[in-house]
Ligand SMILES: Nc1ncnc2c1ncn2[C@@H]1O[C@H](COP(=O)(O)OP(=O)(O)O)[C@@H](O)[C@H]1O
């Protein structure tokens with residue numbers, strides 16, 4: 295059960311540009327998402343969906359406006375505060391998975407639990423179950439390089455969920471998936487929201503977006 299996330303994630307008139315001369319990628323956007331809710335970011339390729347997820351994941355800092363996570367502006371604190379918030383409460387699923395190729399898929403999924411002071415004795419079994427629930431049936435000792443793109447993506451999702459994060463930020467989580475595995479991913483994501491978590495997805499999948507509490511179209 296994710297711990298308390300009162301205040302959710304809130305963006306107030308947030309603007310962000312990668313360089314000061316160019317037009318901002320995110321322009322004066324206000325949106326909020328509360329615990330037990332999901333938000334879908336939709337828009338054409340290049341519209342800024344991933345950028346918005348990186349802002350919510352605290353990898354990028356708004357150029358102007360305010361972003362708060364659980365009622366606090368994380369940019370008012372140091373790097374250590376933000377990395378601790380990220381590692382303890384946020385599960386980020388990058389579009390290109392970003393798995394550690396030197397480790398087995400099981401160890402990749404266990405990664406978020408490694409730095410916890412208390413690690414459940416059942417962590418490895420739980421990780422294996424997450425992978426099975428997501429339809430990853432390859433031997434757990436395999437390396438990510440031996441998997442397909444769709445399998446890597448599901449390993450990355452299992453890794454994000456293994457830390458029982460109160461916030462899940464997922465970039466195109468159903469890209470490259472067939473209908474059956476897509477449904478497994480949908481069930482895992484929205485099942486997690488039912489436990490009180492916050493889910494934000496960047497997606498081209500309009501059916502997936504329609505399942506979310508809220509949709510924001512960016513252009
Ligand atoms: N690291 C970066 N540096 C400069 N521009 C970037 C960078 N990442 C993305 N962009 C630009 O920002 C815009 C939005 O990109 P992105 O957020 O990846 O869109 P989407 O995820 O909707 O496809 C694009 O014009 C892209 O070229």
Ligand SMILES: [Mg+2]
Pocket residue numbers: 343344345389465496
């Ligand atoms: Mg993107």
